[in-house]
Amino acid sequence: MSTIQSNLPDQEHSQQTTTFDDSDSRADDMRDRLNGWVEDLADLTDEAQASEQFQRWLDVQSKFHDYSARNTLLIKMQCPEATRVAGYNTWKNEFDRYVQEGESAIWIWAPIITNKCPGCGNSPSYHENTDCEYDETDPDEWSRGLVGFRPASVFDISQTEGKPLPELETETYGDPAGLVEDLLAATDEIGIDAQLVDSDEWDHGAAKGVCSRRSVTTTNPVVEVKHQDNRAAVASVLIHEFAHAQLHFDVGDDTVRDKREVEAEAVAYIVSRHFGLDPDNSAFYLAAWDGEAAETLRNRLDRISSTAADLIDAVGEN
Secondary structure: OOOOEOOOHHHOOOOOEOOOOOOOOHHHHHHHHHHHHHHHHHHOOOHHHHHHHHHHHHHHHHHOOOOOHHHHHHHHHHOOOOOOEEOHHHHHHHHOEEEOOOOOOEEEEEEEEEEOOOOOOOOHHHHOOOOOOOOOOOHHHOOEEEEEEEEEEEEEHHHEEEOOOOOOHHHHHOOHHHHHHHHHHOHHHHOOEEEEEOHHHOOOOOOOEEEEEEOOOOOOEEEEEEOOOOHHHHHHHHHHHHHHHHHOOOOOOHHHHHHHHHHHHHHHHHHHHHOOOOOOOOOOOHHHHOOOOHHHHHHHHHHHHHHHHHHHHHHHOO
């Protein structure tokens, strides 16, 4: 895997590769490539191609829910077939696995945590080169915090050999019936009230689920989902409505309804795939996002990523 086919929209049929081998320019190259992917996606007029690129990102996001949107984009660009990544020492020390000779690293952004200036928010070394005049406390007494990001290398499990990995906890949630119960059990943590409603008591027409009111007792958004025999479908609808509750409950602008539906469906797809379901909403048509600036699209990807991660973590704790 020394060279890896790129999946950028404008390189769909090319032989160009995505690598970040030059250490001097690596950080800038990573930023440029990320910005280019989002800008290309925002500019695409070919609806099918745009949806395919979005689909591929969602598939990677379902495997790496605890990674940011930009890190899953980087993984997608460099190693689309990746299923689990970790640093060289993590593979060695925690899993007794070793990176095979000749394998190329997958580069992502890692947080830099160090003493942080209360005034300018920089590390001591950067603080010295700014105009910040904060000097009330010595840098050794500053609280630690996030001051930036640096390129860091990881490797996919396919690039390693050694002791087999233990079963992943998420595999225990592959049973759709169990997932429905786990979703309902997670509602307290995510601040949502939810209930399944029998078909003969359902009064929301053709909708399979709704989130349109607050509870008078808890003030939480209330999610109602119509009961059906297909438990996988029930789970998917619950996740979709949970996403609406998290992202859109207080948004009253009906003109952006289509945009909100794509976000909620994307969250449902990521979470469903993560827990071993095979959602039937596998085609994402992004016409609702036509004409949006790249920065707006980037914010949507971040919202989808973080909301899916929160739901996965909440369900996984039950």
